[in-house]
Amino acid sequence: MSYFITDVKMLYKNRILRWMLLFLIVIMVLDPVSIYIMSMQYTSFAENIGANSFQFWLLMNSSNWGNTVFYAMLWAFPVLSTGLVFYNERCSSMFELLIIRGSRLKYYLSKALAVFVVTLTNFFVVLSINVMVTYTIFSHDAPMTKQYAYILPKEGMFSYPFYQNSPLSMVMLYTFLNAFTIALFALFVFAVHVIIKLKNRYVALLFPFLFLYLMNYAASLLLRGHQNYNLSIIIQPRAASALVAIIQSKDVVAIFLLISLIDLILLVFGYLRNREVL
Amino acid sequence: MIKLRKISFCALISASLMMCMSLVVFAANEAADFEGKLPKNQGDVKVSTIKKGNKVEYFTITMTEIDGFDRVCAWTEGSLGANYSSPFNQVHLDEEETVAYDKVPKVGQNVSLNLDNPVKVDYTVKVAGSWNPD
Numbered sequence A: 001m002s003y004f005i006t007d008v009k010m011l012y013k014n015r016i017l018r019w020m021l022l023f024l025i026v027i028m029v030l031d032p033v034s035i036y037i038m039s040m041q042y043t044s045f046a047e048n049i050g051a052n053s054f055q056f057w058l059l060m061n062s063s064n065w066g067n068t069v070f071y072a073m074l075w076a077f078p079v080l081s082t083g084l085v086f087y088n089e090r091c092s093s094m095f096e097l098l099i100i101r102g103s104r105l106k107y108y109l110s111k112a113l114a115v116f117v118v119t120l121t122n123f124f125v126v127l128s129i130n131v132m133v134t135y136t137i138f139s140h141d142a143p144m145t146k147q148y149a150y151i152l153p154k155e156g157m158f159s160y161p162f163y164q165n166s167p168l169s170m171v172m173l174y175t176f177l178n179a180f181t182i183a184l185f186a187l188f189v190f191a192v193h194v195i196i197k198l199k200n201r202y203v204a205l206l207f208p209f210l211f212l213y214l215m216n217y218a219a220s221l222l223l224r225g226h227q228n229y230n231l232s233i234i235i236q237p238r239a240a241s242a243l244v245a246i247i248q249s250k251d252v253v254a255i256f257l258l259i260s261l262i263d264l265i266l267l268v269f270g271y272l273r274n275r276e277v278l
Numbered sequence B: 001m002i003k004l005r006k007i008s009f010c011a012l013i014s015a016s017l018m019m020c021m022s023l024v025v026f027a028a029n030e031a032a033d034f035e036g037k038l039p040k041n042q043g044d045v046k047v048s049t050i051k052k053g054n055k056v057e058y059f060t061i062t063m064t065e066i067d068g069f070d071r072v073c074a075w076t077e078g079s080l081g082a083n084y085s086s087p088f089n090q091v092h093l094d095e096e097e098t099v100a101y102d103k104v105p106k107v108g109q110n111v112s113l114n115l116d117n118p119v120k121v122d123y124t125v126k127v128a129g130s131w132n133p134d
Helices: A002-013 A015-039 A065-072 A077-082 A085-090 A094-101 A104-137 A160-165 A167-195 A201-222 A249-277 B002-029
Strands: B032-038 B044-051 B058-066 B071-077 B090-092 B096-100 B110-116 B125-132
Touching: A002 A015, A002 A085, A002 A104, A015 A065, A015 A077, A015 A104, A077 A085, A077 A104, A077 A167, A077 A201, A085 A094, A085 A104, A085 A167, A085 A201, A094 A104, A104 A167, A104 A249, A160 A167, A167 A201, A167 A249, B032 B044, B032 B110, B044 B125, B058 B071, B058 B090, B058 B110, B071 B096, B090 B096
Parallel strands: none
Antiparallel strands: B032 B125, B044 B110, B058 B096, B058 B125, B071 B090, B071 B110
């Protein structure tokens, strides 16, 4: 337990992580504010487009810059979320000391858990900040316009029952899904750092990012006829209304289980591969 | 005789001019077909540019193809890139949609139609349809 708490503290003291969080918070706050300021130029905006908060939270509002920046950096966030803490430790004498003090299993388990929990918490919180700011600026009671109706999830989509329960339920579903996705990929990046001893910090940052980007690109091309299995589409709320293919709950569960399994296999492989340390 | 020729000549020129103007008006009122490809990663594409023919405060658009999707964001802009309508407007596949201008272009000004995928994907998406800026 003490290893876990120390690892969490080290992550939050890490400069890379802090700058990433600051950058995210700025985007999450400024995005809805900028829409509000821009929409005030046009008196017909509320009448034609709408003024309901459900239309303007960052993950849903793909017409604004915040959504573009967030999804453009989607594969960078898992890398930045590790803070290169494990990489730095392995390059120092701390690595052997910590393993001797505890055990290899305790060390790696604690590191993996810390990366996952901290990343999940960070992204859930920052995305929730965006939701809170959006719901403060725009009213959730504003009347439904034709454009609002166009972003509702189709019947059969996995998010449809959540919207039926309340729009905010659907908002929190996608907030959790995006945070969970980034956390799973942060674990993947950690596993890559354990398995491959990368030459320097810049390679340790760049290599996993390029690997994730290319993996997603290849998956997108291969899954073009099966978009309901494309993770980068699944986590976008607009896909629930714009996609012709229906993304069912079983598709979402299958994909996340697959990624979790891949993470587990890589972590076990990394753990076994580093037996020569002691 | 010369005077009669002059009058006939003026009448012929006037009639020709009127015919040309009416052709321009009718041409501007017809919907124009377009096709293109939405760039990957939510880039937008300019698919068509037509001169505005009337003073109406909206444009009409019908999407006939959006490969794999049934919504697309559609907006208009002028020659210098300033928006005439909001990029927040979405239009549905196989429906004739009427979209209001936020800033109505003047008659005779070029109006360009832009399209954008509301979903971020890593491949281009084929689109086709017709529209009328009037």
